[in-house]
Amino acid sequence: MSGQREVQVPERLLGDPEFIEACRTHDFAAVFTLLKKRAGIYPAQIARLCELTPSRVGEIMDGRRQLAQVHVIERIADGLRIPGGMLRLAARSWEAVEPSNMPLSIDSSTASTEAGIPRPALDDDALALKRQLDSSRSADPGLAEIFAGQVDMIRRLDRRLGAEPLLPQLRDQIGQMEGLLRHTTAPGGRQPIAEILTQAATLAGWQALDLGRYRESWQLHENAKSAAQQSGSAALLAHATAQQAYVLLDLGMPDAAVQQVQHAQVLAAGRVPPLLQSWLHAAEAEAQAAAGNGDACRRALDSAERTRPTDPADPSLPFLFLAGAHLDRWRGNCLATLGADEAVRDLTRALGEMEGFNRAEAGVRCDLAVVLLRRGETDEARRQALRAQELATDTHSLRQRRRIDQVLQQV
Structure with a gap:
C-alpha cells in the first residue's frame, strides 16, 4: 500500500475523544463515519485501504453488519494506520517506524525536560517498547470480558464446526493476550487476562490435538499452564x-x-x-x-x-461439560476401551443427548461401533462407524477419523 499512504487518519482525529471511544468499543460504524466527516476519508477509500468491498463498508456504516474477526480489525488498523492499542490490538509492526501516528502521552521522539534536567531522546528499540507498554494499558477486567466472550464463541462453534476453521483465529487472540500480559502495567490488569489466556490456550491445545498436531498441542498446553500460574487459579x-x-x-x-x-x-x-x-x-x-x-x-x-x-454447570468453569449424558459418554468410552459389553448401555443413552456436540457424537458412535463389532453385530457396527465418519469429516477431526478408519477396516 505504499502508493496509498497519502490517505490515513490525521493525528487530530487520533486524539479526538469520540474517535478514541469508537475505536475502543469496536464501533466501526462510528469509526468510518468520523473518518468521512472529520478527515475526508470516504467509504471507497476505506474499502481500498482496508481490503474490504465498498458494499461491506456501506453495510457497516448503516449498522447492518458488525465486525468481530480479529484479522479484519488488524487490516483496518494497518490500512488506516490506527495504532494497535486504540483498537485493543497488540502494537502493529509499522508503529516502530512511524512514531508520529501514535498518540503518546509524552512526545518521546524529542528530548524533554523534567525538573530542568534534559532527557535524552529514545532510540527506536526504546520507542517500540514504550508503544507496547502504552498499548497494553487497556488491559483491564473489561477487556478480559471481551476476550472471554470471543473465546466462548469459538468454544461453542468448535463443538459444531470443529477446530480447522477456528484455530487460526484463536491463535491470533492468544498472541494478542500474550502481548498484553507481557507488557501491561495496569493495576489489576494481569490476572483477568491471564485467566482468559489460559482458557484460550487450553482450547487451542485441544483443537491442535484434534487436528493431529501433537507438538503444537503440547506447546499450547505449556503456554496455558504458564498463564494459569500467573493467574493464580x-x-x-x-x-x-x-x-x-x-x-x-x-x-x-x-x-x-x-x-x-x-x-x-x-x-x-x-x-x-x-x-x-x-x-x-x-x-x-x-x-x-x-x-x-x-x-x-x-x-x-x-x-x-x-x-x-x-x-453440573459452573459459570466459573465454562469449558467443562458433565451435564446430562456427558459422563455416560465418558463412562461408555472407558468401558469400550476395556472391552466391556456394558458400554453399549451408556453409549446408547449418551447418543440421545449429543445434539450440538458433533465431534463428541462422532466419538460416541465410534466407541459404540467398537463394542458392537466385538459382539459380532457387524452390520450395526458398520452403520454407526459410517455415521461417525460423516460427523468427523464435517468437524475436520483427524483424531476421530483415524479411530473410525481402524473400525471400518474390520467391517
Missing part, C-alpha cells in the same frame, strides 16, 4: 495439566498420561470446585482404561459420579 492449572495428558494418550504413552492426570489431581486437592474434581476423576478413568488398568478405571469412574455436583 488452581482450577485452570489443574485443568490444563490434565488435558495435556491426552497428547500422551494419543502418542501411545498411557502410563505417562495416568501420572500426568494424577499430578493434576494433586494440584487441585482441596482447591477446586466439585465439578472439576469430577472431571479430573473421569480423565483419570480414561487414562487408566488406555493403560489396561480396569479396576483403577472403575474406581475413578465411581469417584467421578460421586463428586459430580447435582447441578
Whole structure:
C-alpha cells in the first residue's frame, strides 16, 4: 500500500475523544463515519485501504453488519494506520517506524525536560517498547470480558464446526493476550487476562490435538499452564495439566498420561470446585482404561459420579461439560476401551443427548461401533462407524477419523 499512504487518519482525529471511544468499543460504524466527516476519508477509500468491498463498508456504516474477526480489525488498523492499542490490538509492526501516528502521552521522539534536567531522546528499540507498554494499558477486567466472550464463541462453534476453521483465529487472540500480559502495567490488569489466556490456550491445545498436531498441542498446553500460574487459579492449572495428558494418550504413552492426570489431581486437592474434581476423576478413568488398568478405571469412574455436583454447570468453569449424558459418554468410552459389553448401555443413552456436540457424537458412535463389532453385530457396527465418519469429516477431526478408519477396516 505504499502508493496509498497519502490517505490515513490525521493525528487530530487520533486524539479526538469520540474517535478514541469508537475505536475502543469496536464501533466501526462510528469509526468510518468520523473518518468521512472529520478527515475526508470516504467509504471507497476505506474499502481500498482496508481490503474490504465498498458494499461491506456501506453495510457497516448503516449498522447492518458488525465486525468481530480479529484479522479484519488488524487490516483496518494497518490500512488506516490506527495504532494497535486504540483498537485493543497488540502494537502493529509499522508503529516502530512511524512514531508520529501514535498518540503518546509524552512526545518521546524529542528530548524533554523534567525538573530542568534534559532527557535524552529514545532510540527506536526504546520507542517500540514504550508503544507496547502504552498499548497494553487497556488491559483491564473489561477487556478480559471481551476476550472471554470471543473465546466462548469459538468454544461453542468448535463443538459444531470443529477446530480447522477456528484455530487460526484463536491463535491470533492468544498472541494478542500474550502481548498484553507481557507488557501491561495496569493495576489489576494481569490476572483477568491471564485467566482468559489460559482458557484460550487450553482450547487451542485441544483443537491442535484434534487436528493431529501433537507438538503444537503440547506447546499450547505449556503456554496455558504458564498463564494459569500467573493467574493464580488452581482450577485452570489443574485443568490444563490434565488435558495435556491426552497428547500422551494419543502418542501411545498411557502410563505417562495416568501420572500426568494424577499430578493434576494433586494440584487441585482441596482447591477446586466439585465439578472439576469430577472431571479430573473421569480423565483419570480414561487414562487408566488406555493403560489396561480396569479396576483403577472403575474406581475413578465411581469417584467421578460421586463428586459430580447435582447441578453440573459452573459459570466459573465454562469449558467443562458433565451435564446430562456427558459422563455416560465418558463412562461408555472407558468401558469400550476395556472391552466391556456394558458400554453399549451408556453409549446408547449418551447418543440421545449429543445434539450440538458433533465431534463428541462422532466419538460416541465410534466407541459404540467398537463394542458392537466385538459382539459380532457387524452390520450395526458398520452403520454407526459410517455415521461417525460423516460427523468427523464435517468437524475436520483427524483424531476421530483415524479411530473410525481402524473400525471400518474390520467391517
